[in-house]
Amino acid sequence: MKKILAAAILLACSFTAISQTLTEYPESGFGVVFPSKPQISKNQFDSAVGKIDMVMYMSETNDFMAMVSENKYPAELVAKLDSEGIKKLLDGAKNGALNNMATQMSAKLVIGTETNSLLNDKYPLLKSEGKIGDFSYQLQLVLRNNQMYQMLAIGDLNADSVKQFFKSFKLL
Structure with a gap:
């Protein structure tokens, strides 16, 4: 029984270590620590400034959702x-990202600080x-040349992995 318990603890610790590893995405020009392996999707959409190419990396846990998107604007x-x-x-x-999220969640958006x-x-x-419905959000947007990076977390923002997600973001 002690061996099974020790193996379970070791396994849980190894998953924690894996989820705390910085992963670089050179094709999008950034690195970040996601709480779990992200789903990746690519889209293109029309905007008032022209076509925008977007690559979205989304990761979810029981406590929160974390997302990074890279958006390429006309240079x-x-x-x-x-x-x-x-x-x-x-x-x-x-405003576009938060209003879109609030609409998808059928929730009221309250921007705080x-x-x-x-x-x-x-x-x-x-x-x-701020808040989207009953959920807290934190959003950071960075502009490097014509690339805009949006980092968004929704849920329990006090979780250590949320803090690590934002703190770990780096441009390559």
Whole structure:
């Protein structure tokens, strides 16, 4: 019985270690620690600024859902933006992502705190926290050249793996 219990503990610890490993996605230009192996999907959609290519990485646990999407905007459009235009682009992407999520969940969106800063002292970063229905969310958007990265977690934001998810994100 002790051997079975020890094996079960070892197995549980090994799954925890696996889920805490930084995985790099060079085709999308980032690395992050997902709480579980993500599902990957690719889409293209029309927007007011032209066609946007999107690759989405989504991971779920019992406590929360984590997602990173890489969105490629028309390079000539982004190159023309000043700092105010970049803030508007990030804000529009934030509103679109959160309103879309609220619509899919048939829930009310309440945006709480928001901050603008730089990732790695270089890339525009917008952070937003609030509620979608009964669920808390945290969203971070980063713009690197014409690539926008959206990192979203919905659920128990106090979980260590949520904190690690955001803290581990890096551009390649």
